[in-house]
Every structure is written in C-alpha cells, then in structure tokens.
Amino acid sequence: MGVTILHQFPVENRTGPAVIELLTKRIAALGAVQHGQFLVDCETYSSVPQLGHQRTVHVLHNSEQPATVFSLLETGTKTIPLATDGLFDLLMMKMSSFYTSKKQTKAESKGPRFEIGDFCVKLGTVTVSSNFKGILVEVEYRPCIVPQMCWELMKEFLQGFLGSSVLSNPPVYFQNKMNDVYTPIDTIHQYLEHFTIFRKSPAGIRT
Amino acid sequence: MERDIEQLNSALNSVKVLRSNVRRIFDSVSNGLRADHGDDGKENKFITELQEILTTVNTNLRDVEGSVANLTTPGGPFSLGNTTYLSQETTLERQALYGQLVNSYKWTDKIREYSALAGNILAANSFNKSYKTFSTTKRRKTQTSNHNVSPEVIENIITNVDRLFPDITLTTSRPFVANPLIQASLGRVLRGHIAFKGLMIEWVVVKAHGESTDIWTESRYKVFRKVTENCHAAMCHFHSPMMPELAVRSFMHWFHSYQNLFSVPCKRCGNHLHNNLPPTWRDLRTLEPYHEECK
Numbered sequence: 001m002g003v004t005i006l007h008q009f010p011v012e013n014r015t016g017p018a019v020i021e022l023l024t025k026r027i028a029a030l031g032a033v034q035h036g037q038f039l040v041d042c043e044t045y046s047s048v049p050q051l052g053h054q055r056t057v058h059v060l061h062n063s064e065q066p067a068t069v070f071s072l073l074e075t076g077t078k079t080i081p082l083a084t085d086g087l088f089d090l091l092m093m094k095m096s097s098f099y100t101s102k103k104q105t106k107a108e109s110k111g112p113r114f115e116i117g118d119f120c121v122k123l124g125t126v127t128v129s130s131n132f133k134g135i136l137v138e139v140e141y142r143p144c145i146v147p148q149m150c151w152e153l154m155k156e157f158l159q160g161f162l163g164s165s166v167l168s169n170p171p172v173y174f175q176n177k178m179n180d181v182y183t184p185i186d187t188i189h190q191y192l193e194h195f196t197i198f199r200k201s202p203a204g205i206r207t
Numbered sequence: 208m209e210r211d212i213e214q215l216n217s218a219l220n221s222v223k224v225l226r227s228n229v230r231r232i233f234d235s236v237s238n239g240l241r242a243d244h245g246d247d248g249k250e251n252k253f254i255t256e257l258q259e260i261l262t263t264v265n266t267n268l269r270d271v272e273g274s275v276a277n278l279t280t281p282g283g284p285f286s287l288g289n290t291t292y293l294s295q296e297t298t299l300e301r302q303a304l305y306g307q308l309v310n311s312y313k314w315t316d317k318i319r320e321y322s323a324l325a326g327n328i329l330a331a332n333s334f335n336k337s338y339k340t341f342s343t344t345k346r347r348k349t350q351t352s353n354h355n356v357s358p359e360v361i362e363n364i365i366t367n368v369d370r371l372f373p374d375i376t377l378t379t380s381r382p383f384v385a386n387p388l389i390q391a392s393l394g395r396v397l398r399g400h401i402a403f404k405g406l407m408i409e410w411v412v413v414k415a416h417g418e419s420t421d422i423w424t425e426s427r428y429k430v431f432r433k434v435t436e437n438c439h440a441a442m443c444h445f446h447s448p449m450m451p452e453l454a455v456r457s458f459m460h461w462f463h464s465y466q467n468l469f470s471v472p473c474k475r476c477g478n479h480l481h482n483n484l485p486p487t488w489r490d491l492r493t494l495e496p497y498h499e500e501c502k
C-alpha cells in the first residue's frame with residue numbers, strides 16, 4: 001500500500017464517458033496497461049433520535065481491499081475509523097433499527113484501473129444514487145509510504161497526464177499527515193471527503 | 208632457459224624424423240621388389256627409391272648432429288633438493304610420490320604464471336574506477352584472509368556501521384555462523400538485505416518495508432529492482448580484498464544516500480521521473496542522484 005492521491009478532474013461541459021475516454025487515451029499513451037476495474041462505494045447511516053446525540057456512520061468498500069469493510073463514525077467532535085471484515089455489513093443490517101441509512105446517498109466511484117511502472121491509476125466515474133456527479137482520478141505510488149517523501153514526484157506524474165488542473169500543494173487532507181505512514185484508511189478518508197462534497201453539490205455536476 | 212628448451216625440442220624433433228626415415232629404409236629393404244615397380248627395369252627403380260631414402264636419412268642425420276651441437280650441456284648434476292630422498296623410499300605405495308610431486312610442482316608453476324598474467328590484465332583494465340590509494344605499509348598490515356574471519360570481527364564492523372549511520376537500523380541474523388545476514392532499514396524508504404561472506408559483501412537485495420525478508424526473491428516494485436541492480440554494481444565497485452572493512456563502510460555510506468530516493472530530482476535533467484522511475488542511481492563518489500539514463 002503506497003501513498004495515494006485523489007484528484008477531482010474538471011468535467012467542464014463534457015460527458016462523463018467522454019472524459020474517461022480522454023484520460024484513458026492519455027494514460028495509455030504513457031504506457032499504462034489496464035488491469036481490471038475498480039469500485040469504491042459509500043453508504044451513510046444516522047443514529048435514530050432515541051439514541052440521543054446524533055451520530056453518523058459511513059460504511060465504505062474498496063475493491064483494492066476486497067475483504068475489508070471500512071467504517072467512519074462521526075460523533076460530532078471526532079471521527080473514529082474502523083477496519084473490519086465483511087461481517088460488518090451484516091452487523092449494520094442487524095442494527096437497522098438504530099442506524100438508518102439516509103435515502104439517496106449511496107455514492108460510488110468506479111471505472112478502469114491501470115498500472116504503469118510502480119504507479120496504479122484509477123479513473124473513477126462518481127455517481128450519487130445513480131446520478132453522475134463527476135470524475136475522480138486516484139493515483140497510487142506503491143513503493144512509497146510517506147507522503148512527504150514522494151509528493152513532488154507524484155505531482156510531476158499527475159501533472160504529466162492531468163495537466164494544469166493539478167494543484168501545486170498537497171491536498172488539504174494531507175496537511176497534518178505529510179510525515180505519517182500512509183495506510184488504506186487514508187484513501188477511504190479522501191474518498192469520503194470527496195463524496196461528501198459531491199452529495200452536497202446541487203444539480204448534479206460539480207465543476 | 209626458454210631458448211634451451213626450444214633447442215632441446217627441435218633436437219628431439221629431428222631425432223624423431225631420423226628414426227621414422229630409417230624405419231622406411233628397413234621397410235623398403237624387407238619388402239624387396241613390389242608389384243608397383245612394374246615389369247620394365249624394376250631393379251633400377253628399386254635402387255633409385257632406396258637411394259632417395261638414404262639421401263633423406265643422410266640429411267636428417269646432419270640435422271640431428273647440427274641441433275645436438277647447438278645444445279648447451281647442463282653444468283653439473285641437477286640439484287633436486289630434498290626430493291632426492293624420495294628416490295630412497297622403499298615402501299611400495301610411496302614410490303609414486305615423486306611423480307605426484309613433479310605434477311603438483313608443474314601446477315603451482317602454471318598457477319603462478321596465469322595469476323601473474325591475470326594480475327597484469329586486471330591492473331590494465333581496472334573495473335575499479337576509484338580514487339583509493341593504498342600505501343604499501345598499510346596493505347601489509349591488513350592483508351588477512353577476509354572470508355574466514357572470526358564472528359567477533361564482523362560483529363565489530365557491523366556495530367561500527369550501525370553507530371555511523373543513525374538512520375539505518377540494522378538487524379543481524381546468522382543462519383551460518385561466520386556469515387551474517389543483515390537487514391538494513393533505511394528510514395522509511397527501503398530495506399536492504401545484505402549477505403556477508405566473512406568480511407565481504409556477497410549479495411544485496413533491496414525491497415520495500417512490507418515485503419518478505421527472503422534474500423532470493425526480488426522486490427515486486429520496479430524502483431527497488433533497479434536499486435538492487437545498482438547495489439550490485441556498487442558492491443563490486445567498493446569491493447576491496449585488501450581493506451574489507453573500508454569496503455563495507457564505503458558501501459554503507461553510498462547505500463545511505465538512498466534515504467532521499469523518492470524526494471530528490473535528478474541532478475542532470477531536473478525531473479523526478481524518467482520512465483516512471485525516480486533517480487535510482489547514486490554517483491559513487493559524490494552520491495548525487497541520477498536517472499539510469501542520465502548518469
């Protein structure tokens with residue numbers, strides 16, 4: 001598991017498939033080979049009023065860690081991450097009387113997965129309850145586990161095929177974590193941050 | 208000496224030629240008249256043939272005399288040293304010792320000759336493009352066997368290296384008593400698996416932190432496979448049979464420069480990536496980072 005950066009690629013006035021096609025062409029021209037598909041999905045549950053102070057649980061799956069269910073519990077003051085095995089999904093179903101899923105919030109990002117050198121690139125089409133919302137490009141540099149060490153290198157790679165839409169500073173998520181060891185839960189956090197913004201964006205497309 | 212042997216060889220050769228021609232005379236005489244002499248004047252033909260061979264033999268004889276005259280007589284009897292006593296050996300199974308002794312002498316001689324040649328060739332084509340100089344006194348002092356040393360000596364060197372580079376963490380295991388296997392974790396960048404043969408670095412594999420510690424499989428990451436390759440080059444470069452400890456220290460010093468593997472751009476082209484790889488080469492002297500293609 002290496003450092004992963006999630007980047008939102010501006011759609012402007014193109015369609016989702018057109019952007020994916022454009023990016024696929026670019027990454028293939030650099031020598032990337034497609035290795036299957038990927039999927040990251042997120043469902044959000046809220047505690048019922050009887051439980052008192054409202055808490056929110058986000059449950060996410062990442063096809064890169066197929067045997068793991070990630071969940072993030074928001075208590076209002078802090079966020080508690082949890083990585084469990086597949087049984088957690090069943091547990092959530094059992095608790096449906098305490099935690100109910102908000103309607104129309106199932107978010108997912110899916111699309112082709114590429115490998116190029118030691119990089120892994122995923123071109124995700126984001127939908128929130130089946131409505132197209134935008135494009136998320138995930139780039140993982142697998143040999144390196146500390147963001148501080150490889151940020152410049154990853155920026156160069158990202159700019160190489162995404163152009164000027166890449167910011168010159170690390171994503172906000174990394175602000176206090178540049179020297180920490182990167183773990184899969186960090187990827188989950190990044191997806192959740194993007195999904196939350198996508199859900200709030202009006203009229204579908206976020207630009 | 209060289210010339211003597213040459214002359215002796217040519218003398219022996221002419222004796223050989225003489226003997227074979229003399230044999231032809233006896234052949235011819237014993238066979239007498241043969242069918243291939245034909246019918247007309249067969250006696251004359253036979254005599255001519257005989258005369259020809261005799262002339263050849265004469266020439267050969269002169270050659271032998273000539274080459275023998277060229278030979279220098281050895282001064283006095285050969286001194287065989289202590290080996291003379293071997294001829295007085297009476298036990299049957301030890302009588303063959305002299306032959307074996309001569310053979311091993313010949314081998315030693317050949318080894319000396321070949322190693323001298325190899326030494327010359329290696330000195331002329333040094334793969335060691337280094338800046339090291341040895342003073343003769345120092346050399347004599349440290350000239351010890353370096354693949355058969357006591358574990359304490361190696362232990363000392365490893366401890367020294369460990370102290371020298373605070374950001375390299377060393378873990379030692381000893382699957383074979385005298386030959387330790389060390390795992391050198393370089394910060395959070397990479398982990399090198401270094402196998403020693405005595406004081407010599409014999410094998411290096413570089414892998415990511417999470418990968419297996421087995422030294423025979425390579426890393427699943429291209430960047431570490433490249434670094435492994437370069438470590439092999441550096442291992443040969445720094446190898447020094449005369450000063451094994453210095454070799455280990457120089458190698459570790461060079462290895463240490465990989466701490467910025469992912470974070471520094473190439474010194475030549477200024478980019479981080481080339482062929483999707485960071486600068487995987489470190490200059491052996493300046494330790495500056497370069498891409499494989501830029502060095």
Ligand SMILES: [Zn+2]
Nearest residue numbers: 473476498501
């Ligand atoms: Zn370069």
